[in-house]
Amino acid sequence: MEQIKNNIIDYLKNNSFMEREMTLNDSDSLTQSGIIDSIGLLELIDYICETYSIEIPEDMLTPENFDSLQGITNLITRLAK
Template sequence: MMRETSALSACKDSVRAFLAANFYVGDVAGLNDDSSLIDQGIIDSTGVLEVVGFIEQTFGIAVDDCELLPENLDTIQGIAAYVMRKQHEPAPTGALVRVT
């Protein structure tokens, strides 16, 4: 449990740093984990796509179109929880593996 809490905290820190580096965030310290990034004007629809790209590159997961939901991508807490869930999903059975 402690390891999961630490991983979640590290993920939130990474997301917060990405947002601060790539979007206008007036007060990074005041950016709460559960504040809506869209409602605060930090990200817009294009920004969501940038966040998705960040998630895929940084955490090595694929974001499916059906997962582009506010509960997954509108808050730092939501993004971190989504990443943790995706990283702990079992690999699909019967998936093709390319060997080069």
């Protein structure tokens, strides 16, 4: 799970969503902290689907699953089994 979190953080930093020196806690809101907007979220979802070879069901496209590192990591872990 730690590797998934690191991959997501690297993606966010490499694609200019957040500063290189910025730290992000597992439960920090990506939207409320201004890291990601709706377009960025769509790009992140594409990245996750491609990187982990998963399809995300429409009913799982919720704020709980995509607004924090913990939510994203839990979602990927559930779907990648």
